[in-house]
Amino acid sequence: MDLGLKDRVYVVTGASRGLGFASARELVADGAKVVVSGRDEKSVADAAAELGEGAVGVVADNADPASAGRLIAAAREHFGRFDGVLVSVGGPAPGFAADNTDEQWQAAFESVFLGAVRLARAAAAELGEGGAIAFVLSGSVYEPIPGLTISNGLRPGLAGFAKSLADEVGPRGIRVVGVLPGRIYTDRMKQLDELSGDPDATRAANESRIPLRRYGTPAEFGRTAAFLLSPAASYITGVMLSVDGGARHGF
Numbered sequence: 552m553d554l555g556l557k558d559r560v561y562v563v564t565g566a567s568r569g570l571g572f573a574s575a576r577e578l579v580a581d582g583a584k585v586v587v588s589g590r591d592e593k594s595v596a597d598a599a600a601e602l603g604e605g606a607v608g609v610v611a612d613n614a615d616p617a618s619a620g621r622l623i624a625a626a627r628e629h630f631g632r633f634d635g636v637l638v639s640v641g642g643p644a645p646g647f648a649a650d651n652t653d654e655q656w657q658a659a660f661e662s663v664f665l666g667a668v669r670l671a672r673a674a675a676a677e678l679g680e681g682g683a684i685a686f687v688l689s690g691s692v693y694e695p696i697p698g699l700t701i702s703n704g705l706r707p708g709l710a711g712f713a714k715s716l717a718d719e720v721g722p723r724g725i726r727v728v729g730v731l732p733g734r735i736y737t738d739r740m741k742q743l744d745e746l747s748g749d750p751d752a753t754r755a756a757n758e759s760r761i762p763l764r765r766y767g768t769p770a771e772f773g774r775t776a777a778f779l780l781s782p783a784a785s786y787i788t789g790v791m792l793s794v795d796g797g798a799r800h801g802f
Contacts, residue, residue: 555782557582559634562622564613564670567594569737570687571639573773579605581777584630588622613640613666614658619673635683635780636674638667642689642739643701645746651701659701664709671716671727680724683780686713688729692791693799698746710791717789726788728779733795734758736766762797 561578565571567589575585579602587602588611589595599608607629611618626633643659644651671684678684690696692710695703710729717727734740734757744750744757758764775794778784793799 552783554581554778556777556780558584559781560584560586560626560630560632561634561780562586562588562626562636562670562674563639564588564611564622564637565639565641565687566637567591567598567608569639569641569739570732570735570769570772570776571637572598573769574637574639574687574776575602575606575773577770577773577777578780579603581781583634583777584626586622586626586629588618612662613638613670614661615666616669618666619670622670623673623677633674633677634681635678635685636670637685637687637776637780638670639687640666642699643705645698645743646700647698648700656701656704659705663702664705667709668712671713675716675720675725678720678723678725681782681785682725683784684713684716684720684725684727685776685780686710686727686729687776688713688731688791690731690733690793690795690799692729692731693793693801698743713791714789721788726784728784728788729791730772730776730779731791731793731795732767732772733793733798734761734766735769735772735794737769740766760798761795765796767794767796 563575566575566587595608599606644655689706691703744753747753
C-alpha cells in the first residue's frame, strides 16, 4: 500500500531512540523526510546518521518555548516544506501519588504537557490542508497505570487538548490524532519491568493479560504512527488509537 509519504516532511520529537525513532525510521522508509529532535547532541546526530539522507537532527528540548519554531523552521530550511509533526517525549518519572515531588510534576508538565501543546499550536498555525499532528500518549489516557502517577495525571489532559484541537483545525483540512502505546518493548518498558525486582516474571505476567500474548515491537508502533500521519489516513482525525495488542478491552 502506498501511503503517499514520498517527499513529505515531518518533525518528530524525542526521536533519538524509542518510539520516536521507530516512527521516524518508518516515515523515512516510506519516502518521507524527517527532522528528528532530542536533548542530547550525540544521540540526535547518531539517530539522524542512521536514518540517512532523508533525516536531519536538531537538538531541542520540548520544554523550551523556542523549540517549536526552530524545529518547523528546520523542516522548511532543509527540505523546503512542512507537512506534520509527531510529538513524542520521554515518559515522566515513575512513582506513586505520595512519592512524586513538586519538582517532578513541574518538569513533566513543562515537557510532556506544555511543550507538546506549544508544538501542536505552532504546527497548526503553519500547516495547510492535508497536514497532520500526532501525539504519542499512553494507555493511561483510558486507565491509570500503577506506579506512573504523573503520566496518569498529564496524558488524559493532553488527549483532551488533542481532541479539542482536532475540532478547531478540522475545517482547514488538518488532522489531529493520538497514538496510545501499550506494552511496547523499549528501554522505557524494560525500566518499568525492572522496578518489580523480577523483570522476567513481570513481563510474563503482563503478556498473559495481552490477547496477542506478547509485547509489541517499536517497529509495529512506528508503522502505525507513519500511517496515521500519512495521506492514506486522510479521513481519520480526533481519534485516540491504542497500539497495545488488544490489552484494552473497552471500545
